[in-house]
Amino acid sequence: METGSYVKIITEWDIVAARQLGRNIAKELEFGTVDQARITTAISELARNIYLYAGQGEIRIERLNGFGKRGIKVIAADDGPGIQDIKKVMEDGYSTSGGLGMGLPGIKRLMDEFDIISTLEGGTVIKTVKWTQ
Numbered sequence: 300m301e302t303g304s305y306v307k308i309i310t311e312w313d314i315v316a317a318r319q320l321g322r323n324i325a326k327e328l329e330f331g332t333v334d335q336a337r338i339t340t341a342i343s344e345l346a347r348n349i350y351l352y353a354g355q356g357e358i359r360i361e362r363l364n365g366f367g368k369r370g371i372k373v374i375a376a377d378d379g380p381g382i383q384d385i386k387k388v389m390e391d392g393y394s395t396s397g398g399l400g401m402g403l404p405g406i407k408r409l410m411d412e413f414d415i416i417s418t419l420e421g422g423t424v425i426k427t428v429k430w431t432q
């Protein structure tokens with residue numbers, strides 16, 4: 300079963316709203332405070348990337364429940380310029396904006412599942428999942 304909600308990312312304030320939505324759902328799913336922090340950090344980084352590189356997009360958050368497992372799924376989607384070299388952006392320290400280049404590799408470490416689909420015509424969709432212990 301899946302139920303979800305989303306936040307459109309248009310302004311910098313929407314990054315805060317996405318983070319808040321994630322925190323509320325993570326709490327509701329009874330993630331511990333450390334996992335809540337991991338999840339909200341991942342959401343902030345995804346939302347910030349949308350804002351910086353795609354201009355706008357959305358963060359969708361779904362509750363996952365079934366087969367005795369509970370989790371949270373965070374999907375970041377945009378119609379921006381896409382990512383040319385996915386392997387490269389997953390390396391620590393790779394940035395096209397003078398950032399630390401730790402966003403995407405950091406998210407991968409914080410979450411249990413991580414998947415990027417990106418095309419130069421269709422923008423970028425990043426799906427991540429964290430399961431409760």
Ligand SMILES: Nc1ncnc2c1ncn2[C@@H]1O[C@H](COP(=O)(O)OP(=O)(O)OP(=O)(O)O)[C@@H](O)[C@H]1O
Pocket residue numbers: 344348349352353377379380381382388393394395396397398399400401402403404423
């Ligand atoms: N949604 C996106 N659309 C297009 N390009 C993206 C998107 N997200 C990330 N990128 C590209 O991937 C690179 C790496 O992203 P990452 O978040 O790891 O680092 P950063 O944003 O450059 O720096 P940091 O997040 O550490 O401040 C970015 O510099 C950008 O070129």
Ligand SMILES: [Mg+2]
Pocket residue numbers: 344347348398401402403
């Ligand atoms: Mg980033």
